[in-house]
Amino acid sequence: MEQFLLNVNGKNLEVNVDPNTPILWVLRDHLNLVGTKYGCGIAQCGACTIHLNGAAVRSCQLPISSIGKNKVTTIEGLSENGEHPVQKAWLEHDVPQCGYCQSGQIMSASALLETNTNPSDEEIDSAMNGNICRCGTYTRIKAAIKTASKS
C-alpha cells in the first residue's frame, strides 16, 4: 500500500492503494466514479477510456503509480452537466442502446476532436477503432462525432 495524490476532474484527491492498481479500479472502487467502465482489462475494448492530460488512454492498463501529476479526466468530469459538444451530439443522435460502452466512446471521440476539429471518416475510424460497441451503434457514433465537430 502506498499513498498517492491524484488530480481527477480538477480535484486533488488522496488514495492509499497498491501501486500496481490500475487507475480504472481506483476510480471505480475508491473514488466512486463508476462512469469509467470495465470491459476487458487488457486495453482491447475501450470501455475504460479516460483522458490523461487530454489524451485518450485505457485506464485498465494504467497503474496508479504511473499517473504522477498528470491530470485525469473521466466522463463525470468531461463537462459540468453533459454540455460538452460530444455529449450533446450523442443526445441529439440518441446514440446509446445498452449504453455501457458509450462513456468510453465519448472519451475517445472528445480526445480526437481536441486535436482534430474536423476529422475525416478514416480519421474517425482510426481514432475510434479501439472502442468496441457490441450493440452496433457505430454509424450513429460517427454521425454524432461529425455533428460535434461542427459545433
Next chain:
Amino acid sequence: MNKVKTSIGRRSFIKRSTIAGGGIMLSFNWLASCDMTPNQVKALPKEWFKINGFLKIGENGLITIMSPNPEIGQNIKTSMPMIVAEELDANWDDVIVEQAPLNTSIFNRQIAGGSQSIRQGWNSLRMAGATARAMLVEAAAQNWSVNQNEIITSKGQLIHKATGNISGFGPMASLASEMKVPKEVSLKEISDFKIIGTSRKNVDGAKIITGQPLYGLDYSADKMLIAMIIHPPAFGMQFKSMDTSQIKSMPGIKDVFSIKTQLEDYTKQWCDTDSFNEIAVIVGETTWQVMQAKKELEVKWELAPEKTEKVQGWAGEFKATIPSGLESSSDHMKLMASMENKKAKVVRQDGNPEAMFKKAVKVVERTYTCPYLAHNTMEPMNFFADVTDDKATLVGPIQTPEAMEKSVSSRLGMPLEKIDIQMTRMGGGFGRRLYGHFLTEAAVISKTMKSPIKLIYTREDDMSQGSYRPTYRATYRAALDKNNNLIAFHVKAGGIPESPIAANRFPAGAIDHYLAESWELKSNISVGAFRAPRSNFIAGAEQSFLDEVAEIAEKDPIQFRLDLLQKAKENPVGKDNDYDASRYAGVLELVREKSNWDNSSEGIHRGVSAYFCHNSYVANVLDIKVENGNPIIDKIYCTVDCGIVINPDAAKNLSEGGLIDGIGHAFYSSMSFKDGVPEQQNFDKYRLIRHSEAPKKIQVDFVKNEISPTGLGEPTFPPVIGALANALYRASGRRYYNQPFITDKQIVG
C-alpha cells in the same frame, strides 16, 4: 374508440397510497432516483397518488410510469412507458420513468427475451394508461358535476368545453386514486395516437452520456465486499480441491472457498446454467485485490464423469445426459460432417421430394456451417446480493428475474416472498443474461460470507463460461426442371447440441415437394439462446442458398423469392406455414423500391435477403464497394414490418444495431475449443466488429400498417448475413459458406 374489458390484476390497483417525496417504491430508490427526462422542468411533487401499479401522478401533474421489463439496450424503458402515456393522454414531457422491480402480481412476463416485450406488453400497457385516464375523467366529472362523457383529455389536461372547466391531471390525481377501477375502458383509435409513432429520446440518455451509475457493475452498498470466481478451465472438467492457505493472507482478502451453484437433487429450470456447478470463490475488499488473489490461487481440477440432470422443460420434467470428455472444434467439424450420411429425423415433408430429385434436370447442393459464439455483453456478468436469515436482496442485470427468483429461492431454501430482485439497466443482454447462474452464485456467496457482496466476472471468466450460440451445419438441395422451375427442396441440418431448423418457415409452403430433416449431437459445452436463436445461422444459410439457386435458374433474386411467395400466398402447400406471405413479400417489394434495385450503379455489388423470425419481417439490400482489394459495406437498405412502430428513431437504432451485429458475427467472430478449453477468452483473440468495419450508411424503412406491434431486438440480425454473403459473391466471384467469412477462403482481392 374500442371498448375493451379491463384485465389488469386487481392488486395493481392498490387504493390511494399517498406516500410523499420519494414515492411509493422506496425500496429501490438507488435505481429510481431522479430518472428525469432531459426536458424535465417540473420539481418533484409533494405527494404522489398511485392510480394503478403502472403509474402514479403527483399533485403538480408530474407522472411516474413504471417500465416493467428489463432494459438490455432494446430501449423498452422508453417505449413501454410511451404506450401507457399514449392511452393516458399524458404530456410526455411530464413523464418520468422508473424501472419496476420484479412484481408478478402487477406485471406480466417481466422478461427480456424473444423480442416479446412490446408484443406481449401491448395490451396491458394500453389498458394501464386507459384505465388511469378513465379514473381521472371520472374524478373531474365528480369535481365539476358534469357528465363524464362530455370530458375530453389532451396532453395531460382534462377539458369540459361546455362549462369551460380545464384542469391538469395533477389536481385530479388525489380524487382519481379513490375512483373504482372501471370494468370497461375505451382504447384510442390507432389514427389518434399522438405519442406512439413519434420519436422520443432514450429516458436514460442523459445519465448514460454523463457516466451516472446505472448498471449492475456500478451498484454499491454499505460494507459491500467484492467476490470473484474461478470455474474449471475446460468443459468436461470439474472442481477437485484447492490450497487456500497462502491466498487468505493476501492484502484485502476475506475468504476463499468453493460453492455449488445448485444442490445435487435440484431440478433445473431452462434459465439455469449447464456449465460448471462447483466453482472456487474469492472474496475481498476491492476488485483489484481479489483479481491478484485470483491469479495466485491454485485449484486442482479433474475430469468430470458423465452426468444425468433433472430438467424442467416446457413439456414437463425430463432427464438430460451431459457426456464426459474434452472436446475440440476440429472433432466437432468431422462429427457434424459425418451426419450427412446418417439418417436424420424428418420434421416436415410435403409431396414426394425423392421422386422429384430423381426427375430433376439440375440439382444444386450446398453446405453451410457456423462456429460457436460467445455473447460478449460489454458489461460482464455480475450481481449484487445481500442475503440475511430472513431476506435476500438481489440487484443487477438479469433478463429473467421471475424464473431466477424461483431458482434462488430453491437454492437458499427461502420462500419467494422474502426474495427481492431489482433490475439494473444492462450493459447488453443478447440472451446471455437469460441464464442467471451468477445471481444464484452471488446469493450463495453472500449467505456464506454473511455480508453484502458484489460478484464480478472478469472478461475471461465470462467468455469461457459457456452458454454459447451452438455450432451448426446445414445442407440444402434444390431440384430444377428443364425450365428452371424449382420443383423440390431439401434441407438437412443439425448442430451441437441442437438443430437450427425451423421446418415450417419459408420456403416451406411455397414448394410442392419439400423435405426438412434434423439431427443433433450431444456435448458438454453449454449453450444458450443468442440473439435470434437458430435463425442467426439458418437465415443466412437459406438466403445464401436461395440466391445461388436463383442465379443457376437465371432469375432475378428478388423476383425469384417473390414468385415463391406468390405461390405461398395463392396456393400454399401444407397447413403449418408460420409466416404471412403477403407481409413477407411486402418487405421485399419495399426494399426493391427503396434500394432502386432495378437500376443499380457501377462498382456497387449488391446482395439481397429476406427473413421472418420473432414475428417480424425484414428484407435487406446490401451494397459492397471494393477499395484496394477490400470489401467495404457502402450501404444497407433495410425494410422492416413489425406492425405499429412505437418509437421510430429508437426502432431504427435497434435495427441498425442488429444489422451491424449480424454482419460482425458472420464475418469476424468465432469461439473454438481445444481439449475442452475455449481458445478465445478475451478481445485480443475474439474478434468483434469494430468502427472501421461497420457499414458506411444504413437506411431503415418501416412498412406502415396498423397491425399490433411485434419485436425488433432480434429480427434484423439473421437475414443480413445472407445479404452480406450474396454481396460478397457479387464482388468477389466467391460464395461464402462457412462462418466466420474472414477465414472462409480468401477475402476479395
